[in-house]
Amino acid sequence: MPSDSLHLRQFASDLPGPHLLITGGVHGDEFEPMAAIRRLIAHFDASDALRCGRLTLVPCVNEAAFLRGHRCAGDGLDLARTCPGRPDGSETERTAHRLSELIRQATHYIDLHTGGTEFAVHPLAGYVLHPDPSILDTQRAMARAFNLPVIWGTSPALEGRSLSVARDAGVPAIYCEYLGSATVSEAGIGAYVDGCLNVMALLGLVEPRDTAGRVGRVIEDATPGSGHMQVQNPSPIDGYFTPAIALGDVVETGQPLGTVTDLTGADTRTLSAAHPGIVLTLRTFPRVRAGEMVAVVAHL
Ligand SMILES: [Zn+2]
Numbered sequence: 001m002p003s004d005s006l007h008l009r010q011f012a013s014d015l016p017g018p019h020l021l022i023t024g025g026v027h028g029d030e031f032e033p034m035a036a037i038r039r040l041i042a043h044f045d046a047s048d049a050l051r052c053g054r055l056t057l058v059p060c061v062n063e064a065a066f067l068r069g070h071r072c073a074g075d076g077l078d079l080a081r082t083c084p085g086r087p088d089g090s091e092t093e094r095t096a097h098r099l100s101e102l103i104r105q106a107t108h109y110i111d112l113h114t115g116g117t118e119f120a121v122h123p124l125a126g127y128v129l130h131p132d133p134s135i136l137d138t139q140r141a142m143a144r145a146f147n148l149p150v151i152w153g154t155s156p157a158l159e160g161r162s163l164s165v166a167r168d169a170g171v172p173a174i175y176c177e178y179l180g181s182a183t184v185s186e187a188g189i190g191a192y193v194d195g196c197l198n199v200m201a202l203l204g205l206v207e208p209r210d211t212a213g214r215v216g217r218v219i220e221d222a223t224p225g226s227g228h229m230q231v232q233n234p235s236p237i238d239g240y241f242t243p244a245i246a247l248g249d250v251v252e253t254g255q256p257l258g259t260v261t262d263l264t265g266a267d268t269r270t271l272s273a274a275h276p277g278i279v280l281t282l283r284t285f286p287r288v289r290a291g292e293m294v295a296v297v298a299h300l
Pocket residue numbers: 026027030113114116
């Protein structure tokens with residue numbers, strides 16, 4: 001590692017059917033996805049549970065970033081802003097190209113994430129509000145089957161992501177988030193394994209599963225830029241962030257989200273919610289630079 005090809009495992013049934021691609025580690029500091037996909041590999045190694053179709057599992061797309069212990073590889077490009085990439089480009093552009101080719105070969109796609117080192121994200125399954133109604137319906141069904149507490153459909157206009165490639169290729173796709181903060185929660189690994197098996201059952205790849213529904217909130221927001229987390233609620237100064245709210249809280253306009261203070265405490269700024277909504281992402285790594293996001297509040 002890192003190599004010039006993605007480390008992946010493929011499982012195929014003798015019967016034709018959908019080809020599901022599941023990826024983790026698009027960002028190198030998001031660990032539950034990698035652990036969950038390794039667990040899925042062990043599961044399918046130990047049994048011939050695939051009833052039809054094909055399954056491609058990639059525990060860590062961005063190996064260079066993983067080895068650095070960072071979100072991004074050494075060229076500093078965010079892989080989720082670089083797709084579809086280039087075969088002759090920088091390290092991240094080449095990874096984006098390889099990932100994009102894999103996505104185009106699939107019939108369905110799940111991309112697993114977390115908030116990485118600096119953020120925690122409320123467990124959710126998301127998709128873009130695809131202009132093709134049949135693709136959008138499939139994405140809604142996949143997100144509901146994945147069975148995390150929040151479903152978040154957002155603007156289809158975002159570029160550079162794995163889901164942008166899927167959108168353009170007409171491949172129904174969802175992404176998922178589960179906490180982060182550079183920890184590894186067993187609950188997150190379990191929820192991701194379960195969610196992936198639930199979507200496989202929906203597609204007929206595995207036996208139907210008996211699962212109690214846990215989806216509590218479905219949010220669809222076609223506002224341009226919705227789903228672009230990094231631009232929301234930027235800190236006005238370099239400093240130390242102390243949150244005043246928790247993940248999943250419902251906030252009013254003007255409600256304090258937290259404070260950013262300089263190192264001596266002489267300059268303290270309060271960040272307030274610009275609109276009402278639910279807190280889906282929260283900075284958990286206290287150091288924040290001016291312009292960086294401290295929280296994402298999604299419109300309800
Ligand atoms: Zn990510």
